[in-house]
Amino acid sequence: MLQAGADIDKSETLTERQQAVLDAALRLLVEEGDNLTMTAVARRASCSKETLYKWFGDRDGLLTATVQWQASKVRVTPVDRKGLDLASLTASLERFASDWLKVISSDTSIALNRVAVGHAGSGKDDLGAIVLQNGRFALARRLKPVLEAGRQAELLDFEDAETAFRTFFGLVGRDVQIRLLLGDRVELTEATIGGDARRATQQFLALFGANNRP
Amino acid sequence: MLQAGADIDKSETLTERQQAVLDAALRLLVEEGDNLTMTAVARRASCSKETLYKWFGDRDGLLTATVQWQASKVRVTPVDRKGLDLASLTASLERFASDWLKVISSDTSIALNRVAVGHAGSGKDDLGAIVLQNGRFALARRLKPVLEAGRQAELLDFEDAETAFRTFFGLVGRDVQIRLLLGDRVELTEATIGGDARRATQQFLALFGANNRP
DNA sequence: GCACGGGCGTACCGTACGTTACGGTTCGGC
DNA sequence: GCCGAACCGTAACGTACGGTACGCCCGTGC
Numbered sequence: 001m002l003q004a005g006a007d008i009d010k011s012e013t014l015t016e017r018q019q020a021v022l023d024a025a026l027r028l029l030v031e032e033g034d035n036l037t038m039t040a041v042a043r044r045a046s047c048s049k050e051t052l053y054k055w056f057g058d059r060d061g062l063l064t065a066t067v068q069w070q071a072s073k074v075r076v077t078p079v080d081r082k083g084l085d086l087a088s089l090t091a092s093l094e095r096f097a098s099d100w101l102k103v104i105s106s107d108t109s110i111a112l113n114r115v116a117v118g119h120a121g122s123g124k125d126d127l128g129a130i131v132l133q134n135g136r137f138a139l140a141r142r143l144k145p146v147l148e149a150g151r152q153a154e155l156l157d158f159e160d161a162e163t164a165f166r167t168f169f170g171l172v173g174r175d176v177q178i179r180l181l182l183g184d185r186v187e188l189t190e191a192t193i194g195g196d197a198r199r200a201t202q203q204f205l206a207l208f209g210a211n212n213r214p
Numbered sequence: 215m216l217q218a219g220a221d222i223d224k225s226e227t228l229t230e231r232q233q234a235v236l237d238a239a240l241r242l243l244v245e246e247g248d249n250l251t252m253t254a255v256a257r258r259a260s261c262s263k264e265t266l267y268k269w270f271g272d273r274d275g276l277l278t279a280t281v282q283w284q285a286s287k288v289r290v291t292p293v294d295r296k297g298l299d300l301a302s303l304t305a306s307l308e309r310f311a312s313d314w315l316k317v318i319s320s321d322t323s324i325a326l327n328r329v330a331v332g333h334a335g336s337g338k339d340d341l342g343a344i345v346l347q348n349g350r351f352a353l354a355r356r357l358k359p360v361l362e363a364g365r366q367a368e369l370l371d372f373e374d375a376e377t378a379f380r381t382f383f384g385l386v387g388r389d390v391q392i393r394l395l396l397g398d399r400v401e402l403t404e405a406t407i408g409g410d411a412r413r414a415t416q417q418f419l420a421l422f423g424a425n426n427r428p
Numbered sequence: 429g430c431a432c433g434g435g436c437g438t439a440c441c442g443t444a445c446g447t448t449a450c451g452g453t454t455c456g457g458c
Numbered sequence: 459g460c461c462g463a464a465c466c467g468t469a470a471c472g473t474a475c476g477g478t479a480c481g482c483c484c485g486t487g488c
Contacts, residue, residue: 017435033335037475048436050478059476111335113396118332120397121247121325128397136389166388167417174384175350178391182327183334183342203381203421231465251445262466264448273446 014069018055021045022069025062030111034118038062060125067112067127071134079146084153090201092146097172097197100139104177105188109135113181140165157210164208171200228283232269235259236283239276244325248332252276274339281326281341285348293360298367304415306360311386311411314353318391319402323349327395354379371424378422385414 014022024045028036038059042049056062079092103109112131120128140162147164150156158164179186228236238259242250252273256263270276293306317323326345334342354376361378364370372378393400 034332035336038477039475042437046436048438049476050437050480051435053477054435113392114331114335117328117395118248120395121328122249123397128395132393132396132398136392167385170384170386170388171381172384173389174380175387178327178350179346181331181334181342181395182346183337184346206421207417252447253445256467260466262468263446264450264467265465267447268465 017047019069021047021052021055022066025066026070026108029063029066029115030107033111034115063115063119064125064127064130067116067130070108070112071130074134074138079142084149084155086155089146089150089153089155090205093168093201093204094197096139096143096146097168097200098193100172101176101188101193101196103135104173105180105186105193110180113177117181136169139169143168151210154210156208158208167207168200168204171203172197231261233283235261235266235269236280239280240284240322243277243280243329244321247325248329277329277333278339278341278344281330281344284322284326285344288348288352293356298363298369300369303360303364303367303369304419307382307415307418308411310353310357310360311382311414312407314386315390315402315407315410317349318387319394319400319407324394327391331395350383353383357382365424368424370422372422381421382414382418385417386411 021041025036025041028041028044032040038049038052041062042052052062056065104113113135116127116131119125143165144161147156147158147161147168151158151161156164176186176188235255239250239255242255242258246254252263252266255276256266266276270279318327327349330341330345333339357379358375361370361372361375361382365372365375370378390400390402
């Protein structure tokens with residue numbers, strides 16, 4: 001499977017300047033995709049290529065460092081399991097859905113997923129694993145406690161939290177991510193995201209709500 | 215949006231030899247990913263590079279021709295709308311789901327989607343549009359008549375066929391495609407595919423079955 | 429004041445690969 | 459049997475880019 005430890009906090013081992021360089025690389029990655037050159041990164045970051053190679057080894061090292069840097073930026077806000085009723089559970093789920101949709105439709109997420117998918121073919125680096133670890137799996141880690149709490153409060157009814165999560169994932173994302181990755185212009189305004197989040201949550205509750213099972 | 219006409223039948227305008235060359239290119243694409251070289255294709259297809267350039271213009275031309283060639287291979291078998299009852303509708307949906315899962319987990323689909331995603335960033339060609347047109351949109355074109363027939367037979371209840379389809383799409387695919395594209399080893403045996411197809415169909419019927427609405 | 433190390437800018441090297449050019453071979457038409 | 463066209467194999471060219479080396483500046487410690 002995927003190797004663990006791909007989501008270490010990088011902000012400690014990286015100096016301020018290095019973070020700035022990685023930010024520049026990230027911006028360039030969003031603009032240019034995988035065909036960004038080391039010279040371009042150096043120019044954008046106002047540093048020398050030699051420094052890039054000294055700090056990150058080679059091109060792949062720079063890329064993985066950039067992806068990990070972006071990954072380390074999103075911090076998890078834990079959810080409180082106190083006083084869970086249907087309203088707060090619904091709100092939580094909608095919140096997760098809307099956050100997730102916002103993430104996968106963001107420019108940086110699309111760019112990062114694009115390069116990771118491209119690199120996943122030739123297994124030179126673990127970009128795919130890193131992105132997966134900080135995307136889909138991070139979401140699962142955050143959402144599963146909520147689902148478990150919902151089950152404990154007898155609001156939800158499911159056997160396996162993993163499959164329940166995957167269903168929620170499918171109901172929220174549907175075809176959005178693959179369409180975006182393939183370059184389709186999906187209209188995702190704030191309003192449609194909110195609507196989709198509500199719809200997905202309602203469908204999920206219809207499938208896994210405790211009162212809906214005979 | 216996506217430009218139409220991306221799914222023309224290529225088998226008429228291509229000679230036998232050219233099809234063989236494209237098949238070789240396709241195999242190579244599956245093995246090597248996007249970093250296949252013109253020399254490699256020529257060697258594998260036992261043809262000269264000059265011929266490649268004469269026939270397909272340049273590297274991008276060869277790539278798009280290859281993708282279109284693979285796309286033209288899958289032919290649509292229309293579904294009969296006669297005598298639709300719940301059993302046959304369920305069977306149809308399960309069939310669609312299982313076919314779809316088989317497709318997106320196949321080596322060639324993964325490879326094709328990978329290169330298309332990679333190229334979608336820099337808009338040099340329309341690989342993304344082609345893949346989307348013959349993947350997700352082709353599935354919608356094939357499935358929507360079934361959904362409409364189900365509604366006409368009062369087995370299904372939905373307002374918009376598009377949103378109903380997208381829900382089905384999400385229930386079937388869930389996180390499978392993105393995980394595969396990112397290099398995660400998802401275990402997809404014949405059995406799990408069948409199980410997933412059944413589960414997705416049941417969930418879809420639970421959400422959109424006519425008898426489930428009060 | 430001065431050595432010095434880290435880092436910037438740039439010139440440079442090697443190579444991989446897209447693209448083109450060319451000689452040799454097969455094959456259909458006369 | 460001959461001609462030309464299509465095609466194969468390969469050599470050659472140009473370029474883009476990853477990676478390295480070198481000269482210079484500038485801040486810090488003595």
